[in-house]
């Protein structure tokens with residue numbers, strides 16, 4: 001907020017209020033956000049919500065407002081903030097285009113179960129349906145991408161609606177909630193009272209798991225010979241990573257994680273088999289195909305994990321722990337469903353399980369690890385994998401890494417070796433290019449003063465999709481480390497074209513339209529660095545880490561044709577992995 | 589793409605299913621032989637929701653959003669005016685029906701979801717049929733009223749309008765018979781359903 005003006009305004013008493021004790025809808029909204037404990041909101045003003053901005057100017061609220069440069073950037077920033085801190089992200093935008101610009105971010109948060117509340121302006125109630133200026137049926141447009149939504153029709157309901165919105169966004173399986181605010185409601189007046197709790201008849205999130213089911217799971221675990229934990233993002237959301245780690249170490253059961261599960265179990269632990277799925281490790285996928293008991297924890301059997309579903313984990317009995325009933329047996333019918341909060345269920349499970357003797361299974365997995373390790377070619381050319389590994393060394397695995405979508409996302413997942421929950425943030429479900437930069441900014445806001453590096457990893461394609469937020473990060477002096485793996489291609493699409501479309505590189509070359517990223521960074525008030533060879537990686541990172549008062553953009557000119565391996569082609573059986581080291585037949 | 593051949597082969601010759609694969613297919617109600625079809629069932633559900641347009645929108649939206657089938661919907665105020673009661677008829681294999689129930693339950697405004705299919709329940713549908721007729725035809729048409737226990741709700745010199753209520757099969761039969769004549773309009777309510785007894789009586 002503009003502090004210089006605030007101090008002046010803050011000394012003036014509340015303006016003459018004809019109706020004593022009543023507050024405007026705009027003020028009620030601000031007071032509600034304060035009462036909810038909101039620390040930061042990402043917003044962009046416009047006609048329908050100008051009243052809220054006016055009240056923010058007058059009231060000097062306890063939360064910070066960050067003026068983003070595109071509403072989509074605001075939604076991703078709120079997501080990054082939520083993922084990094086575990087708190088609810090907040091977005092405030094105007095009606096019509098302000099709201100539609102949020103659609104991608106809302107859909108992203110819906111797919112990845114991110115708690116977020118988006119306040120959208122709306123035309124005055126009496127104009128709704130008239131095609132008024134900047135009118136959009138925001139509730140209709142966002143219906144299938146929100147956990148829930150509200151159109152506030154009476155200022156008296158506003159405070160309670162805000163309370164409900166945050167409650168719904170945060171609890172159960174988290175997700176985005178839209179609150180649509182007609183302009184006349186923001187101007188109307190009512191007494192302000194923020195409820196301390198709300199009850200919603202049809203909504204009762206679950207807690208502990210059913211004791212019998214938990215016991216059954218423990219028995220199945222005791223009976224298994226080749227058990228495997230399959231851990232997803234729900235484990236991190238429920239703050240269950242420590243319990244999961246303890247449980248795996250107590251039992252000696254190996255762990256594979258999904259993309260969103262990265263960080264729920266330390267990847268440098270011998271029990272870790274890394275990530276599974278389309279670009280998972282060969283040995284994780286081999287373990288899945290051979291396990292006799294899959295213990296799915298806060299995971300959702302996504303098609304990027306399973307590939308051809310009929311052929312996936314063909315020998316496994318399955319235990320599935322999840323908070324969302326609709327997630328259980330959605331794609332794969334399971335043998336032992338446990339409905340509950342992951343962290344609580346793991347707590348219930350812990351005393352019931354014993355260390356097992358899985359030595360044969362473990363040595364089989366170790367043999368697979370040796371057979372096809374995660375590696376890449378070292379021939380003196382600048383390869384993205386080496387850069388990610390250098391980042392790992394530079395930060396000792398303590399950074400929060402926010403990746404974009406494409407090849408950079410997969411290398412970022414494969415080569416950093418995550419050891420902490422909430423240290424890996426990405427757009428997994430929707431796969432939104434342009435996510436990383438604003439999300440990293442949001443994460444950095446959430447982690448200010450905590451001495452955590454925040455690294456944004458991007459491709460040259462995706463980074464351009466929300467590049468406007470660079471100036472925002474600079475204005476707020478965020479010491480973001482922005483990595484651009486410039487392969488001059490929409491690399492992941494190019495990879496598919498090379499492998500599955502006979503090298504027809506239709507419209508994936510970005511060279512003609514790529515900017516000079518170093519100069520672009522500088523134009524936005526950041527430091528720009530360029531690196532062209534492997535020898536310069538270390539010095540580039542050195543220089544970047546010296547900057548502490550603004551973002552640094554590092555452009556790495558990497559080998560253009562590098563591909564992500566291993567790979568299970570879309571829709572193929574997991575047995576049919578392509579790896580760089582082996583021909584596909586040898587792996588099958 | 590070197591893998592294409594391998595994956596295509598698997599569909600052409602159904603491989604031996606592992607016991608777990610067999611279990612999963614059976615649990616989902618999917619066919620376990622290459623040429624067989626999934627067993628698709630029709631389910632009658634009642635759903636109690638908050639009586640708001642937003643809640644109703646979310647229910648109907650769910651079916652298109654998730655690609656579920658929706659054969660019929662009937663909505664009206666329930667016992668309490670602030671709650672609406674829907675009767676939905678949907679089809680799918682066991683896995684899909686389980687998803688329909690869970691996804692309906694997941695909606696914030698949903699108070700209760702029940703699958704009446706296996707319960708002892710009554711189903712009724714109301715239908716209005718308007719037929720254009722000559723005075724010679726009128727007698728025959730009116731005779732139909734008794735057979736179907738329908739009623740005549742309007743008579744003009746050129747037309748008859750009938751009301752028939754009953755299970756869907758009966759309504760279909762009535763419309764089928766009427767189709768021999770000059771039917772001009774058909775309006776059906778969609779099915780409403782209710783468990784015959786109280787929930788705790790068995």
Ligand SMILES: Cc1ncc(C[n+]2csc(CCOP(=O)(O)OP(=O)(O)O)c2C)c(N)n1
Nearest residue numbers: 406407408431433459460461462490491492
């Ligand atoms: C908004 C959006 N548009 C299109 C895609 C499809 N897509 C997935 S990866 C990719 C290429 C990304 O290129 P780049 O950002 O340069 O990353 P690279 O794969 O080269 O690392 C594209 C176009 C997407 N995921 N998101």
Ligand SMILES: [Mg+2]
Nearest residue numbers: 459460489491
């Ligand atoms: Mg690229």
